């Protein structure tokens with residue numbers, strides 16, 4: 001398994017995997033309101049491919065958003081793993097690789113809407129989103145947050161909103177972001193962390 005940055009030629013395969021995993025009506029979900037007209041963070045748009053065949057087996061993206069119009073954070077997702085590869089640690093490796101890179105880029109937190117029984121193993125909790133609101137209907141028990149640095153969501157609250165056009169992303173101009181290239185060490189650390197949750 002290889003984790004790498006998504007490239008334009010992967011777009012079609014990613015859409016097919018997302019349709020297969022979430023169905024064709026996935027864009028009606030509230031989380032998509034926060035993605036409209038905004039690009040995902042390029043350094044955090046990752047794919048997993050099969051070493052032998054090169055087949056696209058997994059995708060994860062993160063969108064930049066603002067909490068209460070002022071606190072930058074990330075919205076994790078969508079993430080999907082090909083059905084025949086689920087349960088082999090791929091989802092965990094994509095998530096931990098993404099979170100690791102996000103921290104390196106200077107992001108302080110991330111939010112998501114998803115299954116708490118899965119995401120709690122990575123540290124996501126409902127507690128951290130209690131002062132926040134999604135811009136539409138959402139099952140509140142699935143609205144979760146994670147601090148990437150201590151206090152990363154301290155004082156954050158209010159309505160989640162789209163990232164303003166033209167606003168620079170954290171880390172976008174930081175030197176050495178190409179050091180974020182996927183490598184075996186990152187993936188191994190991610191695998192170990194999933195195998196031995198704190």
Ligand SMILES: CC(C)(COP(=O)(O)OP(=O)(O)OC[C@H]1O[C@@H](n2cnc3c(N)ncnc32)[C@H](O)[C@@H]1OP(=O)(O)O)[C@@H](O)C(=O)NCCC(=O)NCCS
Nearest residue numbers: 021079080081085086087088089090091092114115117118
């Ligand atoms: C969710 C998903 C990305 C996880 O990827 P994966 O590669 O199967 O995950 P991993 O191999 O890292 O982890 C597997 C473990 O997570 C558990 N798990 C997977 N999905 C879960 C869920 N929705 N709720 C609770 N646990 C879940 C598995 O039972 C397994 O548990 P175990 O480690 O105790 O055996 C993948 O199942 C998928 O693509 N699902 C369809 C799309 C989707 O639901 N995306 C997430 C939106 S919330």
